[in-house]
Amino acid sequence: MAxxxxxxxxxxxxxxxxxxxxxxxxxxxxxxxxxxxLGIVGESGSGxxxxxxxIMRLIPHPPGIIKNGVxxxxxxxxxxxEMVDMRKIRGNKISMIFQEPMTSLNPVFTIGNQIEEVLxxxxxxxxxxxxxxxxVEMLSLVGIPSPEKRIKEYPHQLSGGMRxxxxxxxxxxxxxxxxxxxxxxxxxxxxxQAQILELMKKLQKELGMGIIMITHDLGVVAETCDDVxxxxxxxxxxxxxxxxxxxxxxxxxxxxxxxxxxxxxATTGDAKDRLPTIEGMVPSxxxxxxxxxxxxxxxxxxxxxxxxxxxxxxKEVATGHAVSCFNHY
Amino acid sequence: MxxxxxxxxxxxxxxxVVLGVSLIIFVLFNLVAGDPTAILLGKHASAxxxxxxxxxxxxDRPWLAQYFDVVRSAFTFDFGRxxxxxxxxxxxxxxxxxxxxxxxxxAFFLSTVLAIIVSLFVSFYRGGVVDRLVVFVCVALMSIxxxxxxxxxxxxxxxxxxxxxxxxxxxxFPYFIPYVLLPIIIWMVLSVGPDVRFYRTVVLDxxxxxxxxxxxxxxxxxxxxxxxxxxxxxxxxxxxxxxxxIPFLILGALLLESFFxxxxxxxxxxxxxxxxxxxxxxxxxxxxxxxYILFSVFTDVMYCLVDPRVRLK
Ligand SMILES: Nc1ncnc2c1ncn2[C@@H]1O[C@H](COP(=O)(O)OP(=O)(O)OP(=O)(O)O)[C@@H](O)[C@H]1O
Ligand SMILES: [Mg+2]
Numbered sequence: 001m002a003x004x005x006x007x008x009x010x011x012x013x014x015x016x017x018x019x020x021x022x023x024x025x026x027x028x029x030x031x032x033x034x035x036x037x038l039g040i041v042g043e044s045g046s047g048x049x050x051x052x053x054x055i056m057r058l059i060p061h062p063p064g065i066i067k068n069g070v071x072x073x074x075x076x077x078x079x080x081x082e083m084v085d086m087r088k089i090r091g092n093k094i095s096m097i098f099q100e101p102m103t104s105l106n107p108v109f110t111i112g113n114q115i116e117e118v119l120x121x122x123x124x125x126x127x128x129x130x131x132x133x134x135x136v137e138m139l140s141l142v143g144i145p146s147p148e149k150r151i152k153e154y155p156h157q158l159s160g161g162m163r164x165x166x167x168x169x170x171x172x173x174x175x176x177x178x179x180x181x182x183x184x185x186x187x188x189x190x191x192x193q194a195q196i197l198e199l200m201k202k203l204q205k206e207l208g209m210g211i212i213m214i215t216h217d218l219g220v221v222a223e224t225c226d227d228v229x230x231x232x233x234x235x236x237x238x239x240x241x242x243x244x245x246x247x248x249x250x251x252x253x254x255x256x257x258x259x260x261x262x263x264x265x266a267t268t269g270d271a272k273d274r275l276p277t278i279e280g281m282v283p284s285x286x287x288x289x290x291x292x293x294x295x296x297x298x299x300x301x302x303x304x305x306x307x308x309x310x311x312x313x314x315k316e317v318a319t320g321h322a323v324s325c326f327n328h329y
Numbered sequence: 330m331x332x333x334x335x336x337x338x339x340x341x342x343x344x345x346v347v348l349g350v351s352l353i354i355f356v357l358f359n360l361v362a363g364d365p366t367a368i369l370l371g372k373h374a375s376a377x378x379x380x381x382x383x384x385x386x387x388x389d390r391p392w393l394a395q396y397f398d399v400v401r402s403a404f405t406f407d408f409g410r411x412x413x414x415x416x417x418x419x420x421x422x423x424x425x426x427x428x429x430x431x432x433x434x435x436a437f438f439l440s441t442v443l444a445i446i447v448s449l450f451v452s453f454y455r456g457g458v459v460d461r462l463v464v465f466v467c468v469a470l471m472s473i474x475x476x477x478x479x480x481x482x483x484x485x486x487x488x489x490x491x492x493x494x495x496x497x498x499x500x501x502f503p504y505f506i507p508y509v510l511l512p513i514i515i516w517m518v519l520s521v522g523p524d525v526r527f528y529r530t531v532v533l534d535x536x537x538x539x540x541x542x543x544x545x546x547x548x549x550x551x552x553x554x555x556x557x558x559x560x561x562x563x564x565x566x567x568x569x570x571x572x573x574x575i576p577f578l579i580l581g582a583l584l585l586e587s588f589f590x591x592x593x594x595x596x597x598x599x600x601x602x603x604x605x606x607x608x609x610x611x612x613x614x615x616x617x618x619x620x621y622i623l624f625s626v627f628t629d630v631m632y633c634l635v636d637p638r639v640r641l642k
Contacts (some may be wrong), residue, residue: 103539
């Protein structure tokens with residue numbers, strides 16, 4: 001297949017909190033390919049953002065620490081890099097867009113300044129005029145009208161959707177190999193959401209980058225992703241191509257997620273009166289049950305699921321499709 | 330609206346505020362404070378002596394005329410003469426301003442710069458040993474009475490070790506320097522505790538903002554993030570904190586000036602209070618009020634320059 005640009009293996013991230021140590025990411029392995037989009041789906045608190053931040057080595061320390069794992073970017077181990085070298089990768093080879101478009105830009109600098117800053121840092125051979133020109137180009141690339149005028153504006157003068165476009169412009173200014181988009185559209189309304197996703201797909205085609213698309217919205221996954229990893233309580237419970245996940249889901253959690261989308265009643269095709277939801281609540285990371293984390297919400301739970309978890313690991317059920325559930329061994 | 334017309338508009342608003350402040354000062358001094366002639370002449374003065382003095386001081390004129398005197402002095406800085414020394418008050422203040430400023434300006438400037446640098450430094454190492462140590466030292470410094478520093482400085486450093494002048498003042502550069510050194514150091518020791526704690530909180534508030542994470546994700550170094558991104562945002566609360574203190578420097582450092590016998594505005598104010606020299610007290614009150622009003626305008630103008638979100642209206 002296409003060339004693998006990011007390879008994450010057995011990533012473990014922990015946080016030291018007042019109530020003890022929590023393992024927010026527990027043994028996650030992922031692969032990102034050039035020109036393809038990997039979706040990471042899961043409920044709030046499942047460790048999606050922490051996984052992304054760990055790849056960028058942006059986990060706040062303290063309280064957080066990357067306990068274990070390997071992150072290989074084009075064969076180079078990122079976790080072993082000196083900070084100076086890591087900084088040359090951030091914003092340059094691997095960029096990130098955040099969940100909070102309203103607060104992610106610095107309020108006291110113009111957006112032009114904030115785009116040019118990343119160019120100045122990573123493309124120091126560009127002159128001041130060239131940087132300005134490139135910044136204007138980036139703004140028009142992400143679809144901001146009259147970029148020459150807008151470039152002098154401050155973040156508060158822009159709407160949320162416009163700010164997220166500016167974030168995309170910043171993250172793509174250096175033409176990165178990987179773009180990590182952490183719920184880039186969650187805070188935006190539906191029409192803007194569609195525009196932003198469309199834009200990202202278009203730019204991916206032009207620049208050929210690999211994207212990690214983090215979301216809890218399966219609609220977004222269906223629209224944008226080639227591969228999908230479903231996360232639950234810090235672990236990946238099912239992984240495969242979008243086709244595997246949508247048409248042949250194997251993990252009860254994935255099935256539950258799919259059933260709770262209005263347009264996904266595959267069996268009848270009718271609109272349902274009542275949307276099924278997954279019973280119960282996500283357990284606290286402090287009180288994870290022994291064995292499978294999903295056991296208390298799972299209708300297919302068997303006694304084996306409650307055993308300590310050595311045996312419960314991702315297991316391939318088809319080529320490129322893996323699931324961690326005893327029901328499907 | 331541009332910044333100039335905004336500043337001009339704000340300055341126009343100063344006029345009614347000064348009128349109001351003058352009214353309060355007039356009421357306080359002429360109506361609430363009672364008859365000053367009784368204090369000036371002592372217990373045994375006759376009624377005719379008191380009436381004569383009242384006439385001499387202009388206290389028998391209509392209230393409206395006396396109020397206008399206050400207003401006029403607020404705009405012309407002509408405060409009349411001191412009751413006790415008979416000097417022109419404006420001249421007294423001019424003479425006192427220089428010793429005060431040679432103490433308060435360097436002390437204020439140095440302590441502010443020092444505190445901002447220390448707080449940026451400890452924010453960089455937040456949560457670590459350095460940070461905790463600095464916070465501990467700040468609290469320790471704040472828990473000791475200012476009198477203890479003055480006595481320690483004057484007795485041990487100045488008298489026993491002979492490092493500084495014990496007290497007094499000599500005008501003219503550079504002769505005043507040995508006299509203001511010790512009070513400047515004591516000023517810095519006194520203000521560094523609360524200042525560092527304040528600036529540290531401000532900087533730490535900013536460090537956990539989302540835009541800092543964005544800056545990191547761009548590959549910027551911690552130094553650039555701190556000195557460019559964080560500092561510019563932190564300037565907004567810092568400006569308020571710094572500028573609001575400056576008007577109070579007008580009054581001089583009351584305690585330090587009197588302990589070190591520096592003939593500044595602080596000493597003038599204290600002497601006036603001790604001698605019931607109403608016109609001088611009134612002049613100092615008017616001056617510091619005007620300084621306060623002007624600096625709040627200045628603060629607002631600075632906001633507009635630093636924070637693009639502030640709209641000019
Ligand atoms: N700074 C932190 N300090 C302590 N714990 C943290 C911190 N950041 C994350 N965590 C822990 O990591 C867990 C996973 O958080 P994460 O932000 O990755 O969730 P998420 O999947 O991105 O959720 P969402 O959809 O809400 O963004 C949280 O439940 C929390 O317990
Ligand atoms: Mg998140």
